[in-house]
Each structure stands twice: as C-alpha cells, then as structure tokens.
Amino acid sequence: MKKRNSAFNRTFTVLVFLFLYLPIFLLIVFSFNQGNSNTVWTGFSLHWYKELFSDRLIMRSVYTTLLVSVLATAIATFAGTFAAIGFYSLRRRKRAVLNTVNNIPMMNADIVTGVAMCLFFVAFFGLWGSFAQWFNGIQSLIVLPERLTLGFGTLLIAHITFNIPYVILSVGPKLRQMDRNLIDAAQDLGCTWFQAFFKVMLPEIKPGIVSGALTAFTMSVDDFIISYFTAGSSSSTLAMTIYGMTKKRVTPEINAISTLLFVVVLLLLVITNVRESRQEQLEQRRKKLPTVTAAEAAQFARKSRNLGPLPKIAGAAAICVLLIVTGVAASHNAAQPVVNVCSWGEYIDEDLITQFEEQTGIMVNYQTVESNEALYSLLKSGAGDYDVVVPSDYMISQLIEEGMLEKLNYSNIPNFALIGDQFKNLPYDPLNEYTVPYAWGTVGIIYNTTMVDEPISSWSAMFSDDYAGNVLMFRNSRDAMATALLYLGYSINTTDESQLREAYELLSDAKSRGVYQAFVMDEVFQKLEGGNAAIGAYYAGDYLTMLENNEDLAFVVPEEGSNWFVDAMCVLKDAPHRDEAEAWINFIASTEANLANMDFIWYASPNTAALEGYPDYYYENYGEELAPEIYEIMAANEETLSRCQMYVSLPYETRALYNDLWIQLGI
Amino acid sequence: MRNKLSRLSIPYVVWMAFFVVAPIIMVVIYAFSSAEGGFTWDNFAQMGTYAVVFGRSFKLALIATAICLLIGYPVSYMMSKEGPRFQRLAMVLIMLPMWINFLLRTYSWMSILDNNGLLNNLFRSIGLIDLYNNIFGTNIQYFQMLNTQGAVVLGMVYNYLPFMILPIYSVIVKLDHSLVEAARDLGSDTFTVFRRVILPLSFPGILSGITMVFVPSVSTFAISKMLGGGTDLMLGDLIEQQFLGGAYNPQLGAAIALVMMVIVVVCMVVMNRFGEGEEQAVML
Numbered sequence: 001m002k003k004r005n006s007a008f009n010r011t012f013t014v015l016v017f018l019f020l021y022l023p024i025f026l027l028i029v030f031s032f033n034q035g036n037s038n039t040v041w042t043g044f045s046l047h048w049y050k051e052l053f054s055d056r057l058i059m060r061s062v063y064t065t066l067l068v069s070v071l072a073t074a075i076a077t078f079a080g081t082f083a084a085i086g087f088y089s090l091r092r093r094k095r096a097v098l099n100t101v102n103n104i105p106m107m108n109a110d111i112v113t114g115v116a117m118c119l120f121f122v123a124f125f126g127l128w129g130s131f132a133q134w135f136n137g138i139q140s141l142i143v144l145p146e147r148l149t150l151g152f153g154t155l156l157i158a159h160i161t162f163n164i165p166y167v168i169l170s171v172g173p174k175l176r177q178m179d180r181n182l183i184d185a186a187q188d189l190g191c192t193w194f195q196a197f198f199k200v201m202l203p204e205i206k207p208g209i210v211s212g213a214l215t216a217f218t219m220s221v222d223d224f225i226i227s228y229f230t231a232g233s234s235s236s237t238l239a240m241t242i243y244g245m246t247k248k249r250v251t252p253e254i255n256a257i258s259t260l261l262f263v264v265v266l267l268l269l270v271i272t273n274v275r276e277s278r279q280e281q282l283e284q285r286r287k288k289l290p291t292v293t294a295a296e297a298a299q300f301a302r303k304s305r306n307l308g309p310l311p312k313i314a315g316a317a318a319i320c321v322l323l324i325v326t327g328v329a330a331s332h333n334a335a336q337p338v339v340n341v342c343s344w345g346e347y348i349d350e351d352l353i354t355q356f357e358e359q360t361g362i363m364v365n366y367q368t369v370e371s372n373e374a375l376y377s378l379l380k381s382g383a384g385d386y387d388v389v390v391p392s393d394y395m396i397s398q399l400i401e402e403g404m405l406e407k408l409n410y411s412n413i414p415n416f417a418l419i420g421d422q423f424k425n426l427p428y429d430p431l432n433e434y435t436v437p438y439a440w441g442t443v444g445i446i447y448n449t450t451m452v453d454e455p456i457s458s459w460s461a462m463f464s465d466d467y468a469g470n471v472l473m474f475r476n477s478r479d480a481m482a483t484a485l486l487y488l489g490y491s492i493n494t495t496d497e498s499q500l501r502e503a504y505e506l507l508s509d510a511k512s513r514g515v516y517q518a519f520v521m522d523e524v525f526q527k528l529e530g531g532n533a534a535i536g537a538y539y540a541g542d543y544l545t546m547l548e549n550n551e552d553l554a555f556v557v558p559e560e561g562s563n564w565f566v567d568a569m570c571v572l573k574d575a576p577h578r579d580e581a582e583a584w585i586n587f588i589a590s591t592e593a594n595l596a597n598m599d600f601i602w603y604a605s606p607n608t609a610a611l612e613g614y615p616d617y618y619y620e621n622y623g624e625e626l627a628p629e630i631y632e633i634m635a636a637n638e639e640t641l642s643r644c645q646m647y648v649s650l651p652y653e654t655r656a657l658y659n660d661l662w663i664q665l666g667i
Numbered sequence: 668m669r670n671k672l673s674r675l676s677i678p679y680v681v682w683m684a685f686f687v688v689a690p691i692i693m694v695v696i697y698a699f700s701s702a703e704g705g706f707t708w709d710n711f712a713q714m715g716t717y718a719v720v721f722g723r724s725f726k727l728a729l730i731a732t733a734i735c736l737l738i739g740y741p742v743s744y745m746m747s748k749e750g751p752r753f754q755r756l757a758m759v760l761i762m763l764p765m766w767i768n769f770l771l772r773t774y775s776w777m778s779i780l781d782n783n784g785l786l787n788n789l790f791r792s793i794g795l796i797d798l799y800n801n802i803f804g805t806n807i808q809y810f811q812m813l814n815t816q817g818a819v820v821l822g823m824v825y826n827y828l829p830f831m832i833l834p835i836y837s838v839i840v841k842l843d844h845s846l847v848e849a850a851r852d853l854g855s856d857t858f859t860v861f862r863r864v865i866l867p868l869s870f871p872g873i874l875s876g877i878t879m880v881f882v883p884s885v886s887t888f889a890i891s892k893m894l895g896g897g898t899d900l901m902l903g904d905l906i907e908q909q910f911l912g913g914a915y916n917p918q919l920g921a922a923i924a925l926v927m928m929v930i931v932v933v934c935m936v937v938m939n940r941f942g943e944g945e946e947q948a949v950m951l
Contacts (some may be wrong), residue, residue, distance in 0.1 A: 005745045013757075016742050019825070020764055023775030026785070027767065039778045079679060086676025093692075105685050106879070107931055109886030109903065111926040115910050115917065116690030123693065161686040164679065169875070170837075177841065191669070211837070218765045239768050258767045265766050269759040277752045375913045381910070381917065436863065469811075475897045490816065511898060518814045518896030523777065532781040532813075659914035666900035667719050 024262070031255035033381065037549040038252065039530040047257040055253055057350055057366055061241040062257060066323055068152070069220035070236065072159035077213040079160070080167025081205070087168065088175040102229025106169075113162065114229035115381065121154050122382035147576070149385050158230040159220050166219060167212035187438065233340040233386045234365045240652045244368025245345030249525050249545065264322065342375065343390040344567075347439075349401035349457045349600035356587050370521070371476060379404060379572070385582040390438050392567050394478070395650035397428040399570070406470035406571045408430045409431045412582040415589035415607075422603075422604035426566060427648055435568035436585050437606035441540045442564045442636045442644055443479065444557040447523075448550070451534035459487035459536055459558045463510045472527055472536030473507075475519040477662035478647065479505060479563070483537055486560045492645050495654045504661040511665065528553060540633050542601035547630075555633050557640050564636065564644035566606065604635040611635055696884035697921035710922035712815070717923065718903060723932075728884035731823035732831075735880045736873065738824070739831030743872075744865075761829045769826055773893050776822060780813040780894070787812070798888045802939060814896030822890035823880075830879035838872030839865070862937075874938055882931060903928055 005013075027038075031049075035042035038370040052058060087095050087102075125148045132144035178201070226238035230239065242254055308615055339510035343370040347484070353364045367386070369375045372395040379399075391399065399405050412418050416436055423437045436569075439492040447456045451470065462471060462483050474480040482492040484503035494500065510516065517533050529549040543555040569588065571581045587593060594610035595617045597603075605611050618626040636644070650658070701707040746757045764772065776929040779785045790796050800806055812818060842865065850860045888903035895901075902923070904912075909920025 005748055008746050009741070013742055013745050016738060016828075017757075017760060020761070022781065023769055023772050023825070024764055026775045026778060029770055031821055038774060076722070079682070082675045083679035086673050086679065089672035090676065098676065098683075101683050101687060103935075104691065107882055107935065108928060109882070109887070109906065109924060111841075111886065111903070111906055111910060112694060112921075112928065113690070115920070115924075116694045117686065119693040119697070120686075120690040137936075157686060164682075173871075214762065215833075217763055222765050222769060224768070224770070239770075242768050242770055254768075254771065258771055259761045262763070262766055266759075266763060269763070273752075273755050273759060276755065280751060371912070375916065377911050377917075380915060415859070476912075516896070516898060517782075519776075520896075521811070523774075523893060525782065526774070526777055530778065530781060530783050532783045638780070644928070659908075659916070663900065663905070663908065663914065666904065667717070 001028060016232060025256050028259045028262070029313055031252055031259045032166065033252055035549055036249075036252060036545070037525070037529050038250070038255070039526050040549045042549070048252045049260075050272050052253045052256045052260075055350060056354065058238070058241060058253055058257055061236050061238045062261075063238040063323065064152070064155075064235045065221060065239070068155055068159055068235075070323070071156055072163050072220050073213055073217040075156075076160050076163035077209060077217050080164040080212060080216075081171055081209055083164065084168045084171035084175060084205075085201070088172065090244060102165050103170055106165050108325060110223070110225040114158075114226040117154075117158050117161070117226065118150070118229040118381055120381045121150060125149070132490055140667070149234075150230060150383060152231075152235045152634070155227055155231045155235055155237075158226050159223070162223070162226060163216035165221060166215045167209070170212035170450070171205055171208040171659050174205040178204045201606060229381070229383050233342065233384055234338070241345075241368065244370060245522070249522050251346060251347055309586050336361060336363045337577065337580050338363045338365055339388065339577050340367070340386045340585065341388045341390075342367045342369055342378075342386040343438075344368055345370070345392075347601055347603075349596040351365075352596055354590070356584065359587070360580075360583055362583060364584065373476070373608050381511050383436045385576075387575040388569055388584055390567050390569050390570055392565050392647070393426065393428040394647035394649045396435060396568060396570060400429065400434055401649060405434045406573050406578070408436070408571060408573060408585070409578075412579070413586040413589065415586045418589060418591060418607045418609060420606055420611065422609040423566060427646060429568070435570050436589050437566050437568045438588065439541075439601065439603040440564065440566040440601045440606055441634075442557050442640065443537065443539055443562050444543070444555050445535060445537050446528055446543045446546065446553055446555050448533075448552050449554050450552045451531070455554070456535065456556055457559050459483055459560050462486060462537060463506055463515065465513060465515065468513065468515045469517050470534035471515050471532050472518055472520050472524055472538075473516045474537055475521050477658045479537070480519070480665075481658065482563055482647075486558070486562060489560065492563055493648045493650070495651060497657060500654070500657055500661065504665065508665055513542045539603075540636070541601055544602035544630060544634060545555050557636065557643065559643075561643035561645065562647055564641055566646070598634070602634060694921045695923060697918050698925045699922075700918050702896070702916070702918060710919050711926070713919065714922070714926060718898050720902055720905055721898060721927075724885050726821065727820055727901070728881050731820045731827070731884045732877055732881045733930055734820065734824050735828050735831040736877065739876060740869075740873070741830055741837055743832050743839055746836055747842075756804060758833075758836070759878055761832055763827065768894075770889055772826070773822055773890055776818075776825065777813060777893055780818055780821075782809040782813065784813070786810075813894060814898070816895065818894040818900070819891050819901075822894040823884040823887065826887075826890065828881040830875040830883075834875040834879065835872040836929035838869045861919075877938070878935055886927065886932065908933075 009456065019345070030038050030041075032044050033041055034045035034047070053157065074102055085284050087098055090098065108116075128148055129146050132146045135142075135144055136146070182200050182204070183196050186200045187193065191199065222239070224243055227237045228240050228243065231237065236244075238257070242250060245251065245254070313362055341364055343366070347368070348366075350366075353366060357363055367384075369378060369384075372391050375384070375389060375391055376395060376398070379386075379389075396405070398484040413436060419437055423440065425432045429435045445456050445459070445461060447461070449455075452461075452467065461467065462473065475485070481500065481503050483494050485494060485499065488499070488503060488506065490496075490499045490503070518527070520527065520536070524536050524538050525546055529546050531550070531552075536624045540555060540557075546553055569585045571578060571585070575581055588597075589607065591607055591609045591613070594605035595614060598605045598610060599617065599621070605614070610617075615626045615631055618624075684718045691717055695727040699706055699708070700712055701709060706793065712734055728842075749757070777784070780789070790810065796807065796809065799810075846864055846868070886903040886906070887901065891897070891899070891901040891904055897904075906920050906927075907926050908914045908924070909916045
C-alpha cells in the first residue's frame with residue numbers, strides 16, 4: 001500500500017504553490033488598477049480591459065502568438081511523434097548521436113539559438129536571391145520571388161524546431177516503457193503495420209504525446225528571444241510586444257490580456273480535468289462490479305461516451321473563438337499596402353495608427369524595440385527589415401555613416417514645413433536629407449522630495465554617499481557615462497580617452513561604495529513611483545508619467561547641464577514600401593498627430609503649432625489649465641536648452657572603449 | 668519492423684540538419700571571424716577577461732539548480748502519493764504560470780521584494796523591522812532583498828522550478844511499486860527504501876531536471892537585470908550585450924556563447940555517462 005502524505009508534507013506542497021502563484025496574483029490585481037502603475041494602487045476599474053479590445057497592436061500580437069503556437073504545436077507533435085518512433089527503432093549508437101543533436105536547441109541558450117537561426121535565414125535568403133535571379137533569367141515559365149524576408153514563415157519554422165525536442169523527450173520514454181512484443185504480437189495476429197500502430201502503439205504512447213504537445217504549446221507561448229530574431233518586421237508575438245515596452249513602460253493592458261489568457265487556460269484545463277476524473281471514477285466503479293448486467297455495462301459505456309469528446313470540442317472551440325476574436329480585432333486585407341514601422345514601446349497614441357489606416361488604406365505593422373543599440377543590432381543582423389525607424393540623434397548619424405538610411409523625398413512630406421526651424425539641420429543630419437523629427441526632450445534627475453534633505457541641483461547627487469543605496473543609474477553606457485562626464489565638466493561627446501577613463505573611475509568608485517541601488521531602464525517607474533529609491537536619472541517625458549502616480553516626485557535639469565535629444569523618423573535603405581513610409585511620416589508630422597502624441601507620451605513635439613498650441617489643447621480636452629511648470633519640463637525653454645548638448649555619433653575606437661568600460665563596470 | 672520504423676526519423680534528421688546544425692555552424696564560423704571577416708583566434712583570447720562573469724554565472728546557476736532539486740524532488744514525490752485527481756490538478760497548476768510572460772512575473776517579484784515593496788511593508792506593519800532594530804541596535808527602514816544575488820537566485824528558482832518538478836514527477840509516478848514493496852518485505856525501513864530503491868530509480872528524471880534548470884539559469888539575462896539590479900553581469904547579459912545591447916559585436920558574442928555551450932555540453936555528457944546505467948534500471 002502507498003502511504004499518504006502527512007500534514008507537514010502537504011503544508012510544504014501548498015507553500016510551494018503559494019510561491020508559484022503569489023506574483024501572478026499581484027499581477028492580476030493590478031490589471032484592475034485605475035491608474036497606469038503596476039505598484040501604486042489608485043482604485044478599482046475595468047477600463048484596461050476595455051482599452052485592450054481597441055488596442056490593435058496587442059490584439060494582433062496575441063493573434064500571432066496563438067496562431068504560431070497552435071500551428072507549431074500541431075506540426076511539432078505530429079513530426080516529433082514519428083521522429084521519436086524512428087529514433088526508438090534505431091541502433092543504440094546512431095540513436096545516441098541523433099539524441100544529442102536533438103538536445104542542442106534545449107542545451108543552447110535561447111539567445112544563441114535565436115541569433116544562429118537569424119544568421120542562417122539571412123544567409124539562405126542571400127543564396128536564394130541569386131538563385132532566383134539566375135532561374136528567372138533562363139526561363140519565364142515560373143517566376144520565383146527574388147526577395148525573401150523574415151516573417152511568419154520563419155517564425156513558424158523556428159517554433160517548430162524548438163518544439164520538436166520537447167515532444168520527442170516526452171514520447172521517447174513512453175516508447176521505451178512499451179513492451180516491444182506487443183506490436184509483434186499484434187502483427188502475428190494479423191494486424192497490418194498500420195493497424196498495429198493505431199491500435200497498439202498509439203494508445204500506449206498517447207499520454208506522452210499529450211504532455212509533449214502541452215509542453216510545446218506552453219513553450220511557444222512563453223518564448224520571446226527566438227521569436228524576436230526570427231519574426232522579421234511584419235509579425236510580432238505578445239512576448240515581443242511586452243519586451244519592446246521595456247524602454248518606456250509596460251502598460252496594464254498587458255496585465256489585463258495576461259489575466260484573460262490565464263483564466264481561459266485555467267478553465268480549459270479544469271474542464272478537461274473534471275472530465276478525466278469522472279471517467280476514471282466510472283471505470284473504477286466498473287472494475288469494482290465484476291458481475292455487471294449487460295444493461296449496466298451499456299449505461300456505463302454511454303455515460304463515458306457522452307462525456308468523451310465534449311471537453312475536447314470545448315477546448316478546440318475555445319481556441320478557435322480566441323483566434324477569431326483576436327483575428328477580427330487585428331484583421332486586415334492581404335492585398336492591402338503595408339508599411340513596417342519600428343519605434344519605442346508606449347511611444348505613440350495608437351488611435352493615430354487607426355486614423356492613418358482609415359485615411360489611406362495602408363496597413364501599419366507597428367513593432368517596438370527597447371533601445372537604440374538593440375535597433376542597430378536588429379538592423380545589422382538582418383532581422384529587422386523595416387521601412388520606418390525612429391532612432392535618436394546619435395544613432396541616426398551612425399546609421400547615415402554606415403549607409404543604412406535612404407534619402408527622403410520631401411515633396412511627399414509637405415508637413416515637414418510645419419517642423420520648427422530649430423529642429424531642422426541638426427548635427428546628426430546637417431543638410432536634413434534623411435530625417436523628420438518625431439519628439440524631443442531632456443535628460444535630468446528625478447527625485448522624491450520626501451526622501452532627500454534639500455532639492456537636488458547637481459549631478460553630484462549621483463555620485464555622493466549622501467543617498468547611498470537609494471540612487472538609480474542608467475543601464476545603458478551612453479547615458480550613464482554622460483552623467484559622469486557632465487559632473488566632471490567634460491563634453492558628453494568627448495573622445496579623449498583619459499577623460500572617459502576618469503568618468504569610468506567615478507562610476508566604478510560610486511558603484512563599489514554602494515551608491516547605486518540598481519542600474520535600470522524602465523524599472524525606474526516602479527522604483528520611483530513606489531518610493532523604493534530616492535534619486536534616479538531619466539527622461540523628462542517619463543517623469544511626467546510618474547508624476548501622475550506619485551506627487552512627491554520632482555525633476556531637475558542639473559546646473560552642470562545635460563543632454564537633449566531628438567528622435568526622428570527615417571526610412572531604411574532599400575525599404576520595400578517607400579511611398580507608404582513617406583505617407584506615414586507625413587501623417588505623423590501633422591499638427592493634429594503631434595498634439596495627440598504629446599498628450600499621450602508627454603514628450604515635446606517638434607511641430608511648432610503643436611508645441612505652442614499644446615496648453616490650449618490640454619485646456620480644451622481636460623477643462624483645466626496645464627500647469628506652466630509641467631509645460632516647462634515637457635518643452636524645455638531656451639535657458640535650459642542652452643545648457644544642454646546633443647549626443648553625436650562617436651568614432652569607432654571611442655565606441656569600442658565605451659563597450660570595454662561598460663563591461664568592466666559590470667564585471 | 669524495426670528497420671522500417673527507423674525510416675520515420677529521416678524527415679526530422681533532414682530538418683535538424685537545416686535548422687539545428689546549419690545555424691550552429693554559422694555560430695562557430697562567427698566565433699572564429701574578425702569584424703572584417705578573416706579568420707582569427709582573438710575572440711577567444713579575450714575570454715580570460717570574463718572569467719569572473721563565467722564564475723558568477725555558474726555559481727548562481729548551480730545554487731539555483733540545487734535549490735530547485737531540494738524543493739522539486741519532495742514536491743514531485745508527494746504529488747505522486749496523492750490521488751489521481753490531485754495529481755492532475757497539481758500538474759496543471761505547475762504548468763499554468765508559464766502562460767504568463769516571464770518578464771511580467773519577474774516584474775511582480777520586483778514589487779514584492781523592493782525596499783518599499785509588499786514584503787517589507789508587511790514586516791514593518793507586524794513590527795518585525797522594529798524588533799530587528801531593537802535586538803541588533805541598528806536603524807534600518809527595510810530589509811535589502813531586491814538587487815542582491817539572492818534575489819537573482821530566487822528569480823531563477825521561481826521561473827525554472829516547473830522544469831525540475833515535471834521530469835522528476837513523470838519518472839516517480841511510473842515507478843514499479845512492487846519493487847518498493849519487495850524492499851519493505853525484505854526488511855528495509857522507509858529511509859532505506861527511499862535511498863536504495865526510489866532515489867536511484869528516479870535518477871533519469873533528476874538528470875533531465877538538472878539540465879532543464881541549469882541551462883536556462885546560466886544563460887538568463889532578464890532576471891539578473893531586473894532582480895539583481897543590473898550591477899553584476901551574468902553570462903547571459905554578456906552575450907545579450909554583444910547581440911542586442913550596447914556593445915554590438917556578434918563575433919565576440921558567438922565566441923562566448925560557444926565556450927558556454929562547450930562547458931555545458933561537457934557537463935551534460937559526463938552527467939549522462941554517470942546516469943546511463945540507471946536508465947537501464949528503469950527500462951527493466
């Protein structure tokens with residue numbers, strides 16, 4: 001007899017489950033938060049759920065996620081099961097070799113698998129291009145596409161590839177447990193090979209297939225990094241959308257959609273469970289009654305048959321409904337012209353996308369990326385074949401230098417005339433041939449007035465022991481080094497090695513003294529809003545977002561000066577949808593779009609009418625005056641800007657030095 | 668029969684050649700290339716600089732794996748002793764968290780562990796922090812939990828515990844109980860039965876659990892950024908910086924990834940040798 005667990009053992013198990021579910025519980029709670037914070041509770045509300053269904057960006061990524069997961073799971077389960085049977089029938093040595101290869105995707109870090117596949121696809125597309133060109137040249141019967149790009153197809157291949165090993169891993173042991181003689185016996189008794197497979201082998205390994213499929217599906221839904229490198233510019237999964245938001249902030253809509261998915265899956269699994277245990281009870285009862293009458297047996301059979309397919313149908317139906325709902329919310333016509341845009345997360349009023357699509361009939365594929373450097377890597381590795389990107393100043397000059405941008409045809413962009421002269425011909429694009437500015441702002445120090453002794457006014461606060469353990473530093477080399485360079489009185493664009501090393505020493509010394517609580521990007525919201533840290537360097541627009549959740553926060557552009565930045569829209573070299581791209585840029589440069597964006601993201605607009613007209617716009621929309629000091633922070637005045645420098649692209653050697661120093665700081 | 672069946676593996680072998688082996692070859696090529704494209708050893712020559720990062724990553728991943736094993740094994744064992752209904756429910760409950768993106772779950776941990784977070788607020792309201800200050804004569808406002816290596820290990824354990832429980836559970840639940848009974852009949856006490864029968868028989872599950880926890884732990888980058896405060900790099904961060912982050916250098920990234928892969932594969936091969944006999948035991 002098996003011994004049951006003691007109360008102590010059960011408590012332990014319950015505690016482990018509490019551990020697993022505590023963070024999820026919190027996440028669900030905050031999906032009902034009124035405010036836009038994930039830490040500060042401001043009241044109960046359902047409006048994130050409402051917003052969710054009109055948020056096409058999220059709905060589309062959910063649709064892509066579900067579609068790719070369902071397809072990849074189905075294909076991987078089918079292929080993996082047969083592969084497992086094949087492996088099982090191989091000789092031991094061969095099997096060992098194949099098993100090792102099969103385990104590679106699991107043994108490898110996801111990021112390596114992702115990059116490796118991306119490199120492979122890009123290389124393959126190159127070869128294919130020359131082949132198709134040659135092939136189309138020698139005959140005209142069949143026209144092969146010459147330009148292949150990453151997209152849903154490659155995403156699917158990648159998911160299938162990392163899913164199959166999970167299926168094999170869970171089917172394999174079942175095969176080994178199976179009695180081999182059973183199949184031989186079945187065949188001896190006259191079964192064809194086919195029958196033996198379906199009647200004998202399949203029932204034996206079915207639990208393995210089911211759990212393999214479940215694992216594969218879960219892994220597909222959860223995967224981020226492999227999708228990131230293989231999805232290209234036209235499709236993005238939910239995980240990619242979430243990750244793209246991490247430069248700015250993750251919206252509670254994400255909590256809402258996660259809660260919904262969670263509840264749907266929970267219900268599905270509970271239904272399946274209840275059904276299985278009912279069936280089991282029936283079977284047990286049948287076993288207990290060895291002398292059942294024929295009528296009783298028939299009744300049992302009917303009962304279990306009635307229960308049989310229902311949950312499966314319910315499950316399939318639920319997934320179909322999910323696909324249809326998200327699909328409709330995300331729908332588009334296949335023949336519709338498209339434009340692929342890549343920007344920062346939470347950096348646009350998404351109503352603008354809908355408006356643009358309705359006005360022009362062009363569909364916008366909108367993806368987000370977490371930093372300028374990540375964007376550069378995506379473009380370099382060939383994973384990002386966008387039309388429009390919105391990098392910051394210094395990255396723009398780097399892209400221009402490397403010949404990665406296309407000159408714009410400004411006659412297609414009449415709204416460029418609305419951009420203020422002070423935002424034209426800036427150092428990153430001196431003749432203004434490549435760019436149309438999107439938004440601008442300043443970097444400064446955000447601090448909690450209740451946690452500091454006196455107002456902060458200098459970068460010294462980032463390096464002194466006064467607030468040790470309560471300071472947040474940038475987690476990107478350029479901004480972090482800039483704070484140190486500014487404090488030391490050097491230019492933020494210096495290429496002087498000794499000055500850079502001095503700045504590094506300052507940072508590294510402060511780090512070893514425990515000044516920094518953490519190096520952060522968007523985690524800064526959580527930490528400053530929730531009073532977890534006293535001081536942090538970040539961007540002005542984001543300060544205004546935080547202010548909505550914590551009134552004690554203040555912002556200052558330190559007296560030593562700071563960085564001011566411009567993010568501008570550019571078109572990539574050889575972009576496939578140039579005209580659509582320019583139509584998009586023109587639309588976004590309009591005064592209405594700029595006003596809507598300013599209102600949504602709290603970053604200043606380069607459009608003169610929008611910039612000057614925003615206080616009136618605010619008054620019309622909210623019925624109250626925009627506080628002048630808030631406007632001042634949003635759109636820094638002449639005096640503040642005169643203290644600020646813009647980043648310029650650094651020469652290769654200096655960039656290499658930055659990388660070295662930054663990694664040393666981390667070691 | 669067997670030969671005919673073995674042909675079923677051919678399509679997948681071809682698939683693997685294209686989408687598993689060829690991409691890995693690309694990584695190897697990159698690891699031995701310079702930025703200009705020629706052959707070079709330079710990427711590996713720099714490896715010494717990163718020894719500290721290798722050490723830290725392997726240390727934290729090992730600790731996390733050990734904790735996962737210590738928690739995961741008893742849980743799997745106890746689950747296997749419950750009724751079938753509970754077992755199925757428990758399996759579902761273990762898989763379910765993975766349906767919420769790991770970034771979101773990790774964010775949640777930040778708000779639990781932060782200086783002004785859920786736990787510290789709880790400790791404050793029940794007077795635990797005052798008590799601590801009285802006893803030790805300190806004057807702290809909070810317990811520092813976030814931004815420590817402990818928090819990173821916690822994040823790894825939290826995210827990868829299911830990968831330890833699932834394989835161990837699936838092996839234990841299929842154990843032949845007549846073996847246990849036989850051992851007991853022959854006079855073994857509970858502990859001896861566990862040590863001499865159950866534990867050796869669950870070895871294959873333990874091995875695959877260790878693999879499935881250790882590999883993602885050693886190469887994670889989001890967890891160390893968010894829970895570790897981003898101050899101490901891990902291997903995953905290092906690789907991520909070369910491919911995605913501020914230091915685009917795919918050649919160096921490929922080299923680091925390759926070294927990591929080789930170390931991991933060697934560990935796994937050694938471990939599997941060690942466990943090979945045990946697999947036979949399960950098949951008996």
